Amino acid sequence: MLSDLITSLSSNPYFGAGAGLIGIGTALAILRRSSQYGLIFFRRQFMITLEVPNNDISYTWLLQWISHQLRDSSRHLSARTTLIKSDEPSSRIQASYTFVPSVGTHYFHYKGKFIKVERTREQMINSGVPFESVQLTAFGQNRQFYIDMLEKARDAALLANEGKTLVYVPTINEWRLFGHPRRKRPLNSVILDKGIRENLINDVEHFLSNPLWYIDRGIPYRRGYLLFGPPGSGKTSAITALAGHFDLSISTLNLSQGTMTDDRLQQLLSNVPEESIILLEDIDAATVGRHYEKDDAIRYQGMKPLTLSGLLNALDGVISTEGRIIFMTTNFIERLDPALIRPGRVDYKQYIGHLTPYQVERMLIRFFPQSTRNEINQFLNEIERLTDNYSKELSAAQLQGFFMYYKDSIKHVFDNINQLYYL
Numbered sequence: 001m002l003s004d005l006i007t008s009l010s011s012n013p014y015f016g017a018g019a020g021l022i023g024i025g026t027a028l029a030i031l032r033r034s035s036q037y038g039l040i041f042f043r044r045q046f047m048i049t050l051e052v053p054n055n056d057i058s059y060t061w062l063l064q065w066i067s068h069q070l071r072d073s074s075r076h077l078s079a080r081t082t083l084i085k086s087d088e089p090s091s092r093i094q095a096s097y098t099f100v101p102s103v104g105t106h107y108f109h110y111k112g113k114f115i116k117v118e119r120t121r122e123q124m125i126n127s128g129v130p131f132e133s134v135q136l137t138a139f140g141q142n143r144q145f146y147i148d149m150l151e152k153a154r155d156a157a158l159l160a161n162e163g164k165t166l167v168y169v170p171t172i173n174e175w176r177l178f179g180h181p182r183r184k185r186p187l188n189s190v191i192l193d194k195g196i197r198e199n200l201i202n203d204v205e206h207f208l209s210n211p212l213w214y215i216d217r218g219i220p221y222r223r224g225y226l227l228f229g230p231p232g233s234g235k236t237s238a239i240t241a242l243a244g245h246f247d248l249s250i251s252t253l254n255l256s257q258g259t260m261t262d263d264r265l266q267q268l269l270s271n272v273p274e275e276s277i278i279l280l281e282d283i284d285a286a287t288v289g290r291h292y293e294k295d296d297a298i299r300y301q302g303m304k305p306l307t308l309s310g311l312l313n314a315l316d317g318v319i320s321t322e323g324r325i326i327f328m329t330t331n332f333i334e335r336l337d338p339a340l341i342r343p344g345r346v347d348y349k350q351y352i353g354h355l356t357p358y359q360v361e362r363m364l365i366r367f368f369p370q371s372t373r374n375e376i377n378q379f380l381n382e383i384e385r386l387t388d389n390y391s392k393e394l395s396a397a398q399l400q401g402f403f404m405y406y407k408d409s410i411k412h413v414f415d416n417i418n419q420l421y422y423l
């Protein structure tokens with residue numbers, strides 16, 4: 001009975017063709033599936049993959065290094081522009097461009113292996129900050145190959161960053177390199193009143209070279225500095241120059257940012273990059289007028305904004321083996337809570353004020369190195385007259401702005417000296 005049915009169906013040309021097609025389709029599907037499994041098996045057994053996300057410190061180094069390996073072979077690049085401002089007071093801003101592999105797939109050849117590079121980018125819904133990663137795939141099973149490659153990338157980056165200061169800024173809970181490394185700011189380009197710069201340098205030097213002193217006494221190995229004074233007097237510039245002098249990067253945080261919360265600050269300060277100065281700017285803004293209001297619940301998505309106790313806890317949690325330096329700046333020391341600036345949180349307070357005759361003279365010489373003694377004395381007299389014997393405030397930023405305007409000759413400076421407060 002059954003054999004009759006099979007014979008009659010197989011002799012039917014329409015049914016025979018259909019069964020044939022189903023058979024071929026099934027065979028192809030099996031083949032495809034098994035080739036996928038085969039590929040996965042092959043990749044697992046014979047290939048090694050490395051993923052580096054953009055929140056890893058190696059990410060930027062690796063991209064730069066890969067772009068070097070790709071040389072002219074890739075035509076899909078993404079540009080990074082750096083503005084370079086020389087420390088020479090009268091210099092112009094210039095731009096330099098480097099290229100890194102764009103999002104997509106690239107290939108290069110390194111140490112006898114072909115390497116596939118896949119750079120991807122995803123928009124993060126919460127933060128708006130894109131998440132990126134680069135994935136490398138190569139034949140082989142030896143992970144040492146990738147370790148060597150990462151070390152090469154790091155060495156090349158360190159060499160390229162020699163003489164430069166790295167600046168990190170926070171994203172949501174992590175730190176990211178901000179722009180390109182900047183040329184170190186020379187210490188002598190920051191003109192503070194007599195002895196201030198030298199004392200600061202000595203203090204940082206002493207701190208960095210005496211870790212045992214802290215360990216022996218059971219004191220957390222960190223030091224807090226507070227620079228306070230009017231705007232444009234050189235607080236941030238002094239910190240930048242100190243970072244350059246001690247070969248440290250700067251991790252900078254603006255606490256007045258609306259989205260700072262206790263948890264976020266705690267998280268950020270607990271994973272600051274190594275060998276980095278923590279710079280908390282305008283620290284007074286952190287806790288002034290911070291009353292948790294109705295609207296805040298919406299703005300902070302139910303999270304409480306930064307509180308004074310949150311700030312104190314986060315600062316107390318900053319500990320690191322290589323010595324953690326925290327610099328805080330403010331224009332309004334009188335607004336700071338005494339708990340914030342007590343020893344242990346702030347160990348060194350320094351007022352950086354308006355210009356003194358000592359600084360005026362040095363600033364003139366820095367901008368006009370050819371000035372004669374007579375010109376210097378004449379300039380000092382003019383400033384004394386205009387500031388009413390230094391009772392009227394004049395900031396270093398103001399004087400710098402004036403010099404920039406008449407940088408071509410000291411004669412123009414004297415001709416226009418009455419414009420000092422009006423530029």
Ligand SMILES: Nc1ncnc2c1ncn2[C@@H]1O[C@H](COP(=O)(O)OP(=O)(O)OP(=O)(O)O)[C@@H](O)[C@H]1O
Nearest residue numbers: 189190191192230231232233234235236237396397
């Ligand atoms: N003492 C100084 N020596 C040399 N340049 C200075 C000095 N003070 C300020 N400047 C110049 O003025 C500008 C502003 O300086 P800076 O940001 O360091 O001031 P600040 O005291 O941190 O100001 P704020 O309190 O507003 O943050 C910079 O371009 C800097 O080069």
